[in-house]
Amino acid sequence: MKIKFISFLLFFFLLIFQSYSQEKVIYDIKIKGAEKTKTTFIKKLLMSKKSGALDSITLNKDIIQLKRLPAIAHAYYQVFYSHDNFYNVFINVEENFTIIPDVNIWTTTNNVFSYKLGVYDYNFLGRNITFGGFYQFNGFDTYAVNFRAPNLFSSKWGLAVNHQNWKSEEPLYFGTQTANYLYNNISFEVLGLHQINFKNQLNFGVNLFKEKYQYLSGATDPSIPQNLDLNKALLKLVYTYDNLDYYYQYVNGFKSILYVQYVLTENDFQNDFFIFWNDFLYYKRIGANGNWANRLRFGLASNEETPFAPFALDNNLNLRGVGILVDRGTGSIVLNSEYRHTIYDKKWLSIQTNVFTDFGSWRNPGGNLDDFFQNENLKMYSGFGLRFISKKIYNATFRIDYGFSMLNRKNGSKCGIVFGIGQYF
Missing domain, CATH: 2.40.160.50 (membrane protein fhac: a member of the omp85/tpsb transporter family)
Structure with missing residues (x-):
């Protein structure tokens, strides 16, 4: 019984570890379409960060935040697989003349x-x-x-x-x-x-x-x-x-x-x-x-x-x-x-x-x-x-x-x- 119980615990913790290790992570954030607006400034405003968790809810909030700026007429994001559990995020913006x-x-x-x-x-x-x-x-x-x-x-x-x-x-x-x-x-x-x-x-x-x-x-x-x-x-x-x-x-x-x-x-x-x-x-x-x-x-x-x-x-x-x-x-x-x-x-x-x-x-x-x-x-x-x-x-x-x-x-x-x-x- 002890061996079966220990095996069950090991299997349980393995599943938890595997689930955690497979969490999607942002490998890099790239800004596309920004000409006058500084890309460093846009990245500073984003709640999504490099090496942080890839979260669609947070990304949607980031897009809404950008569209509230006078400089941004429209914005949307794209996610592309990089390697392992890492993904690249592309933030695409259309600028206003300001x-x-x-x-x-x-x-x-x-x-x-x-x-x-x-x-x-x-x-x-x-x-x-x-x-x-x-x-x-x-x-x-x-x-x-x-x-x-x-x-x-x-x-x-x-x-x-x-x-x-x-x-x-x-x-x-x-x-x-x-x-x-x-x-x-x-x-x-x-x-x-x-x-x-x-x-x-x-x-x-x-x-x-x-x-x-x-x-x-x-x-x-x-x-x-x-x-x-x-x-x-x-x-x-x-x-x-x-x-x-x-x-x-x-x-x-x-x-x-x-x-x-x-x-x-x-x-x-x-x-x-x-x-x-x-x-x-x-x-x-x-x-x-x-x-x-x-x-x-x-x-x-x-x-x-x-x-x-x-x-x-x-x-x-x-x-x-x-x-x-x-x-x-x-x-x-x-x-x-x-x-x-x-x-x-x-x-x-x-x-x-x-x-x-x-x-x-x-x-x-x-x-x-x-x-x-x-x-x-x-x-x-x-x-x-x-x-x-x-x-x-x-x-x-x-x-x-x-x-x-x-x-x-x-x-x-x-x-x-x-x-x-x-x-x-």
């Missing part, structure tokens, strides 16, 4: 000829660094310089540094009256960037800025100063949960982005205030050519009765067709939903049509939460649009949407055309 000019021309409400000129490289030095800036003239001079390197220190840690001197004419609302002010924001921002794991990221830092308001035209009120010069500090936290998968212009999955800010200020007109908002995004592939896209945004801020409320109702931010900066509030609920359908798809160009509905509601400055349910605060716009998408240039989507009001047609805009670069969300 040096993008930023050019825009328009006229303001005062018929001022306005333009914006800039350039950004979204893969500076071939290491997933965004670097660039712009100059804008809209009757006033504006400029910005931006640097963002998510993997500057390691595959998990990075840094962002931004400087902006922004000027624009903006309407401010108090009661039923409106005034136009010259708004000037001069800011310096430093953020730490940390990728916690495959799906979770954290950005945090400080923004030191000066705000100036100068009265230009419109109604006046003794309680509203005509000139303000404010020094402020903003503490910022951004948490991102990202479970999106990309296939060229198609997106599938769920993403959540939480923005939390606390603004410190020393003046007699404004107090320190807190603001947060969360974007919930859900995308679903429908058939071979369809994509259903949704964004739900909910946000609240310190509820002070001020014309300088932080949430804006605007064409380019939330409701297509509503107009430019038509209202402000201390709370916001917005739902954007659209169906995108590809009608033309070639190697370098795709054309999509879309139909959409944008719904939103606001809390008035100093108001109550039931403001969200007041008829005058409810807005809904529906419409349709076109997308012209370059499959070889990062974020090169030219969009045009036409939206018309479905509620409160007697109050405010009934329709409008919105142009832009990139998908609306």
Whole structure:
């Protein structure tokens, strides 16, 4: 009996050893198709490593991670037998062109000829660094310089540094009256960037800025100063949960982005205030050519009765067709939903049509939460649009949407055309 028992144990341990010894191992990782992007940088990002276990789940995560980079239009992997239990892994990438000019021309409400000129490289030095800036003239001079390197220190840690001197004419609302002010924001921002794991990221830092308001035209009120010069500090936290998968212009999955800010200020007109908002995004592939896209945004801020409320109702931010900066509030609920359908798809160009509905509601400055349910605060716009998408240039989507009001047609805009670069969300 002892001999049979010992023989059984030997046989059992032999099976375990043989199973372990036959584990598939990565002999080498080779990167194919990378021209500007450094292959050493790509390998640094991969969770799959040379001499590590060959795991299809990990490789699939690596591919999704690469497709999230601005520099990569598409990626896939291949596995080839080398010898014994060793295998070569080939990572094949299709690169985007990432040096993008930023050019825009328009006229303001005062018929001022306005333009914006800039350039950004979204893969500076071939290491997933965004670097660039712009100059804008809209009757006033504006400029910005931006640097963002998510993997500057390691595959998990990075840094962002931004400087902006922004000027624009903006309407401010108090009661039923409106005034136009010259708004000037001069800011310096430093953020730490940390990728916690495959799906979770954290950005945090400080923004030191000066705000100036100068009265230009419109109604006046003794309680509203005509000139303000404010020094402020903003503490910022951004948490991102990202479970999106990309296939060229198609997106599938769920993403959540939480923005939390606390603004410190020393003046007699404004107090320190807190603001947060969360974007919930859900995308679903429908058939071979369809994509259903949704964004739900909910946000609240310190509820002070001020014309300088932080949430804006605007064409380019939330409701297509509503107009430019038509209202402000201390709370916001917005739902954007659209169906995108590809009608033309070639190697370098795709054309999509879309139909959409944008719904939103606001809390008035100093108001109550039931403001969200007041008829005058409810807005809904529906419409349709076109997308012209370059499959070889990062974020090169030219969009045009036409939206018309479905509620409160007697109050405010009934329709409008919105142009832009990139998908609306």
